[in-house]
Amino acid sequence: METSLRYGGDSKSLRFHAKEKFPIASNTFCQLNGELDTRIGSPTYLRAMIRHFSPDLSASLGVGVQYNRNKKLHFNLRGKKEYPITANGLLTLIIKARCDADEEFREINSSGAAEFCWNIFNIKKDQDLRLKFGCDAVDKIPYLQIRENNWTFNADGNGKWNVRYDL
Template sequence: METHITYDTTGKQLGVLVKQRLATSDNLQVKVVGVLNTVSGHFEYCAKFRKYLCPPKANLRAAAASPRDYLLSVGRKAQVGLGLTYLSHTDDILAGLMARKQLLVGPATNPIMLKVKAQADFNTHTAQVDGVGRIQLSKTVYNFTHMQDIQGIIGYKAHCNQKGKVILMPYAQIRENNWTLFFDFKGYIGARYDL
């Protein structure tokens, strides 16, 4: 189980975030993410059950042998899944479809990871659909110092809520071994420390 300490400028309260993921050999995945608010003592969680139609890739293999090659790996298939999500704070059950694709771009010696993800969820209580699309670039610098790796992420998220309103949001992350800082370029800042 992963455990993190979290804080952000919206809630302004310290939280303990826990994550657990279980996967089977037949591409079924169960993931539970919960947050314990250390001020109120309230615990909220989200449980996801997914069946992947295309198996997730364990890692991307470089198809290029030379630094002059600029498209390293596109993978054979996008990862596609169907599933159910339970949200404890609203008691909603969502039936959803997700698809994502990862590829490495850039020179073979110094690639950048490109991720594209789309998800649509049908709320079984309200009979409305909620959709999210995301595209992001990430770059990891190994051995930034002799004991530290650094990862930078920049991305763009489009969220279509249940009322049909589309909300566009750029975001970024800076991560080192245990610390992660999140930004949305509109005043939100969040921090997470991995225990």
């Protein structure tokens, strides 16, 4: 099970996140994840998603359902495609899209983004670094991610930020 502690500047509370992947078939698994808000003492959301990876295409597709603390059920559809820029694959262009719908399919929200991802291995002994720079295609908001081993910092052009520590 993958677990992490998360803190965002807008939430003012520490959240505990857990994720588990169960293999279904070759390159296909069921992913269960959820988040517990330590301030209110209850789950923020619970999600189940079937995800399929196509290594030959450097692409993935996921479909799932999410239940949030407002007692609302949502359906999710996600897709992602990676294009290597360098021969070694350390610099990639990632195109991703997402569509969320409420349980009656009355409220449908879609989003997409394009991002550059640069992986730098062994920047120092036993220290890896990942830099992501992207832009939301719908809201035109730039964002960045800096990941160093277990620490991740995310920020966007609206001033929103969060920090994650993988346990």
